[in-house]
Each structure stands twice: as C-alpha cells, then as structure tokens.
Amino acid sequence: xxxxxxxxxxxxxxxxxxxxxxxxxxxxxxxxxxxxxxxxxxxxxxxxxxxxxxxxxxxxxxxxxxxxxxxxxxxxxxxxxxxxxxxxxxxxxxxxxxxxxxxxxxxxxxxxxxxxxxxxxxxxxxxxxxxxxxxxxxxxxxxxxxxxxxxxxxx
Numbered sequence: 001x002x003x004x005x006x007x008x009x010x011x012x013x014x015x016x017x018x019x020x021x022x023x024x025x026x027x028x029x030x031x032x033x034x035x036x037x038x039x040x041x042x043x044x045x046x047x048x049x050x051x052x053x054x055x056x057x058x059x060x061x062x063x064x065x066x067x068x069x070x071x072x073x074x075x076x077x078x079x080x081x082x083x084x085x086x087x088x089x090x091x092x093x094x095x096x097x098x099x100x101x102x103x104x105x106x107x108x109x110x111x112x113x114x115x116x117x118x119x120x121x122x123x124x125x126x127x128x129x130x131x132x133x134x135x136x137x138x139x140x141x142x143x144x145x146x147x148x149x150x151x152x153x154x155x
Contacts, residue, residue: 008033024036067141074137075107086108
C-alpha cells in the first residue's frame with residue numbers, strides 16, 4: 001500500500017475509477033464511511049495528486065474518428081535536442097492520444113486517432129515525416145480493441 005493511504009483511501013480510488021461522477025453521499029454508501037469523511041479524503045487525494053482529474057470517456061467512432069492507429073517512430077539522431085523537438089511536436093498534435101518513449105528497435109510509439117485513411121496519410125506524410133527530428137515511421141491500424149484502459153490495479 002502506498003505511504004499515507006489506508007484501506008478507505010484505496011476504496012475511494014477504486015470507486016472513483018469506476019465512476020468519477022460519484023457524489024460523496026454515493027461514495028459513503030459504497031464504502032461505509034460518512035459523506036463528510038469521503039469529502040475530506042477525496043479533497044486530500046486530489047490535493048496530493050493521487051487523483052489528477054476527471055474526464056468523460058467519449059466514443060471515438062460516434063465522433064467520426066474511425067481509425068485507431070499505433071505509429072512507431074525512429075528519430076533521425078539521438079540527442080536531447082532532437083528528442084525535445086519531437087516531444088513538443090507530439091504534444092501539439094490533437095490526433096495523438098498517447099505517446100511513449102521506448103527502449104528497443106523503435107524510439108516512440110504513438111496511439112493516434114484519425115477519421116480515415118486519407119487523414120492517416122496526411123498525418124504521416126505532411127506532419128510526421130517532414131519533421132526534421134523524424135527518420136522513420138511505421139503505422140499499424142488497430143483491427144480490434146481487446147482491452148482499453150480501465151482501472152489501475154490498486155489495493
């Protein structure tokens with residue numbers, strides 16, 4: 001168990017991962033702690049950074065973002081400045097949902113959403129490949145999602 005957290009804190013975190021819209025009264029009923037205690041604990045968990053924020057989970061396909069793509073990127077040169085420029089590029093691209101710096105054959109894996117193949121082509125050929133930090137790009141279109149991010153395995 002992480003320092004400073006007890007079983008009630010972990011219960012609150014688990015419940016909020018399942019439904020971030022729970023009121024303190026609803027939390028109270030689920031974990032057998034008063035609503036005021038739930039409120040104080042939730043505020044502390046937020047202030048200490050255990051809870052970074054709340055967001056709605058949107059359906060990308062209903063929003064017309066039909067392609068989910070994993071993009072592997074190799075940098076042109078491996079130095080701090082090149083990595084910084086690439087990180088800035090990635091952070092400015094709304095299509096990039098997640099980005100990871102990796103060990104191994106490729107330098108980065110990006111999780112990208114686009115409307116279709118023409119958007120993917122534009123993204124790769126007009127955004128990624130022309131960037132001076134990028135040497136090689138390899139795309140893989142996701143056919144089926146077996147598991148999406150759910151909840152962190154806590155307690």
